Amino acid sequence: MIKTDAIIVGAGPTGLFTVHQLGIIGLKCEVIDNLDRAGGQCIELYPDKPIYDIPAIPECTGEELTNGLLKQIKPFKAGFHLGQRVEEIKQEDNLWILKTNKGNLFSAPNIIIAGGVGSFEPRKLVLKEAEKFEGSQIFYSVTDKNLFKNKKISIFGGGDSALDWALELSKSNEITLIHRRIEFRGAAHTLSEIKKKEKEGKIIIKTPYNLKSIDGDKTMTGIEIEHENGKLEKIKSDYILSFFGLIMKLGPIADWGLNIDKKLIPVNTENFQTNKEGIFAVGDICVYPGKLKLILSGFHEAALAARACFKRAKPNETYRFEFTTASKNIHERLGLKK
Amino acid sequence: MSQDKMLVLFYLTLIFILVPKITYISHNGNKNTVEVPVGLTVMEGALQNNIEGIDADCGGSMACATCHVYVPENWFSKLEKMQDAEQDMLDMAYEPKKNSRLSCQIIISDQLDGLEVTTPIKQT
Numbered sequence: 013m014i015k016t017d018a019i020i021v022g023a024g025p026t027g028l029f030t031v032h033q034l035g036i037i038g039l040k041c042e043v044i045d046n047l048d049r050a051g052g053q054c055i056e057l058y059p060d061k062p063i064y065d066i067p068a069i070p071e072c073t074g075e076e077l078t079n080g081l082l083k084q085i086k087p088f089k090a091g092f093h094l095g096q097r098v099e100e101i102k103q104e105d106n107l108w109i110l111k112t113n114k115g116n117l118f119s120a121p122n123i124i125i126a127g128g129v130g131s132f133e134p135r136k137l138v139l140k141e142a143e144k145f146e147g148s149q150i151f152y153s154v155t156d157k158n159l160f161k162n163k164k165i166s167i168f169g170g171g172d173s174a175l176d177w178a179l180e181l182s183k184s185n186e187i188t189l190i191h192r193r194i195e196f197r198g199a200a201h202t203l204s205e206i207k208k209k210e211k212e213g214k215i216i217i218k219t220p221y222n223l224k225s226i227d228g229d230k231t232m233t234g235i236e237i238e239h240e241n242g243k244l245e246k247i248k249s250d251y252i253l254s255f256f257g258l259i260m261k262l263g264p265i266a267d268w269g270l271n272i273d274k275k276l277i278p279v280n281t282e283n284f285q286t287n288k289e290g291i292f293a294v295g296d297i298c299v300y301p302g303k304l305k306l307i308l309s310g311f312h313e314a315a316l317a318a319r320a321c322f323k324r325a326k327p328n329e330t331y332r333f334e335f336t337t338a339s340k341n342i343h344e345r346l347g348l349k350k
Numbered sequence: 351m352s353q354d355k356m357l358v359l360f361y362l363t364l365i366f367i368l369v370p371k372i373t374y375i376s377h378n379g380n381k382n383t384v385e386v387p388v389g390l391t392v393m394e395g396a397l398q399n400n401i402e403g404i405d406a407d408c409g410g411s412m413a414c415a416t417c418h419v420y421v422p423e424n425w426f427s428k429l430e431k432m433q434d435a436e437q438d439m440l441d442m443a444y445e446p447k448k449n450s451r452l453s454c455q456i457i458i459s460d461q462l463d464g465l466e467v468t469t470p471i472k473q474t
Binding site (some may be wrong): 053058138170193197305 | 405408411414415445474
């Protein structure tokens with residue numbers, strides 16, 4: 013069990029800045045995120061898209077913002093627990109006990125939920141019969157490419173993931189690349205490589221087609237795809253790889269006994285506490301009159317929630333407001349030389 | 351006041367009074383017609399009127415595909431053309447079709463008064 017002052021759920025920009033705000037007032041924290049890297053939506057949805065409304069930064073990408081925040085919070089040495097999701101929480105006296113899906117336990121007087129719109133999950137195939145093959149013959153990501161050798165693989169999707177895996181796996185497999193429209197979206201180099209492989213007969217491209225049905229009872233033997241004009245075609249397949257991006261699901265947070273309004277968590281604007289004492293919500297996931305889903309709003313919310321955590325983490329100490337420019341305590345916490 | 355001026359004033363008043371009506375049809379045929387002011391998006395019109403079937407998880411930044419709608423052909427051609435990014439995002443939508451759009455990218459104008467959109471069975 014890891015004991016700390018606050019646990020931050022979500023490693024997006026708001027979660028990361030929460031580490032900073034806790035750090036400068038002398039509180040320790042641990043960060044948990046379902047994704048395997050920090051950055052949240054900034055990294056998953058728009059790593060290369062410029063953001064223009066971060067104060068004093070005229071323009072930066074989601075990736076640059078994330079890297080900047082990671083650098084800024086480095087002195088505070090927060091523990092990061094990525095690739096896992098908080099499954100359940102319970103209260104023991106004044107402490108919250110959290111358990112992740114990897115079985116890790118945490119205990120702290122404060123939880124700060126900076127969960128964005130929930131955790132990211134791959135968008136699954138629409139067909140009901142896809143379920144029984146998921147994990148055995150149908151995959152939404154590739155964790156072990158050695159699984160695929162001399163196999164017939166149908167790959168769905170028109171973006172980078174679909175194209176990159178089509179190329180990679182075409183080295184030792186028969187690939188059919190299926191997309192709902194004629195255009196693919198990928199790096200120019202990738203697109204020309206795909207064309208080359210198509211000419212060599214290594215990749216068969218089927219557009220504009222959608223998945224119609226899956227053949228096979230216990231084992232999937234093939235699929236049927238439907239052209240935009242209604243024409244059907246059967247394709248033998250040992251595996252389906254489907255790359256339709258990520259969706260966001262609130263996930264287990266919905267079962268923590270918090271008030272939830274349209275997938276958002278209502279908070280007060282004094283310290284961003286939820287209906288449960290010691291549980292705060294900041295960033296896109298919280299809602300209050302006038303709420304704006306801006307990164308800068310998340311930063312403000314983090315600053316206030318962090319101060320509220322102090323009282324619960326150190327009930328016998330008095331919190332004193334200090335500026336980073338002048339405070340020796342803060343300079344020490346930042347690891348600055350005297 | 352001259353008659354011309356009166357007429358101009360009359361039309362101006364009309365423009366300000368007439369708020370475009372947008373009809374949201376659920377996948378099982380339930381119709382919901384609401385007024386959505388010019389300048390808002392079809393997505394915002396749905397959220398402000400508590401219309402189910404549009405999630406809009408990303409809040410309109412074209413970063414998810416959970417405000418996906420189908421637009422009947424007679425209206426589809428009247429909408430402003432899609433950006434590539436919207437088309438790419440629609441690839442990620444639940445059951446996209448030829449007449450799919452992201453409702454956060456359809457901005458209401460007077461010309462769209464009477465627009466009908468159908469929401470998919472689900473968004474995620």
